[in-house]
Amino acid sequence: MEVKARGLTFEVAEQGPADGAPVLLLHGFPQDRREFDPLLPRLHAAGLRTYAMDQRGYSPGARPSGAQAYRIGEAVADVLGVLDALGLESVHLVGHDWGAQVGWLVAGKHPERVRTLTAISVPHPRALLLALRVRPTQRARFAYFPVFRSAGAERLLLGADAFVLRRMLAPIGDRARLYVEAMREPGRLTTALHWYRAFRSTDIADLGEITVPTTYVWSDRDGVVGLTAALRTADWVRGDYQLVAMRGVSHWVPEQAPRELGDAVLARIGV
Template identity: 30%
Template sequence: MTRSGEVAFQDLQVNGVRLHVAVAGPTSGPLVVLLHGFPEFWYAWRHQLPPLARAGYRVVAPDMRGYDLSDKPVGVEGYKLDLLASDVAELVRAQGRERAVVVGHDWGGVVAWQVAASFPNVVAKLVILNAPHPKAFRRELARNPRQRRKSRYVALFQLPFLPEFLIRRMLPNVAEFFRGTSTRPEGFTDEDAQRYREALSRPGALTAMINYYRALVRFRPVSAFPRIDVSTLLIWGEKDVALEPGNTEDLHKWVPNLRVVRLPMASHWVMSDEPVRVTNLLLDFLGAPASTASPAEASGDNEMLP
């Protein structure tokens, strides 16, 4: 195990792959699993990891399979949604726990929805950030031409080689990509950009990341998507360039125990645009363990990792 400031790093073998995992907080604390999205890695949670850990939670943020320092299975079939959900369930068990709060952003949110559907006994609470419920997303694609236009990149990602080529050409300007789609561009520093460049440049990473999209189109999950009964918080940055706000509407028939918080001035990168607000929402929803700091005290002021 290696350490950097408040965060330690482990390599864990789960579900046939090795996952590189950032961990923080007391080992006896309630377990929170943070799942990043595309094209990020554990570092997407840089603002939330330290305050959650100081509030008394055991926080685990993996590089999901295919990303950064985790294994990158060869072939599209290695990125089926059912496999990604199984990774998370086994990761919880690898921490010696039966259940965890599962938090997911973007693709991590897609996987978190599937974990709650396929392994309901593993999920103590569910938090989703800018990732649509599967049925809501299908509804929006059918009725909203703006969502169809915003989702055209998914069709591009089905092509061989070309998406990898285009993203590779973009790597020198990765800072501009994040800043240009964020409502708080200063939230992505030059150091952040360098970390993302390094993660995206690892051998096999670009193909693995894009294979998430390819597998989603080619392979459907094994079972139909059931009702999610666990207590759920949906945090949504309304200035998302890829997802329409309609994805947050009329969800209670599928997720009856749901709270929706819309952040009008946040983009898709909601954890970076409003880091303190997101951290406080998480702590409030989780219910901070006894004798820990209040949400405002725990979150700090735009807290991030060194």
């Protein structure tokens, strides 16, 4: 369905039992709400109502021009606006990659709107900043970040029949084609990359401890986030907290390990 909020129109897939506790799912780059499709049947079977949202830059009706429109604070405000439009006072929040980053900020700055948080792949932003400062290996893992911010990122990712994009998504097999084809849509890749171009560390520097019940899901073959950031996330969660470490799984957890992720999400929600 289409949800109007903040002068934009977001595409949101609403599924599951009508009377179920609400779960909002936020995707990352370069995917969209479909990355949660392998997970959803498990959540619905547990009686949960799910809302998988295409974030700004991905929903065709939510693509403002200019990189500054994609500051992370705008995405946080989008979540609040969509919740208001849906009439949801609070939700269980599940986010992957950039969606996890947004989830940490929503939970930290607006805890009254979040019943539980399950953050996948991306740790508490302050733990990640620490790891980037003290671990050269973590800085090396983030070597892609300035590349994605560059003016040539679109050509790099889609050139040679999207070789780089396909290589990135290789661990999820045939599902990669869903996102490669979507990124061929005019303008979509540019607005998705604007999330990187607009980001500033000051956007997350004031985020404090998380008080809502939280699970962080990290995988040992994640090429983006190392062990230090994963372990130090515990320093920034004052609510009930669990670190779920997955072995043999890459960054693309929702599609590569939906059963194990489902276990973690349901355990956190308590159903």
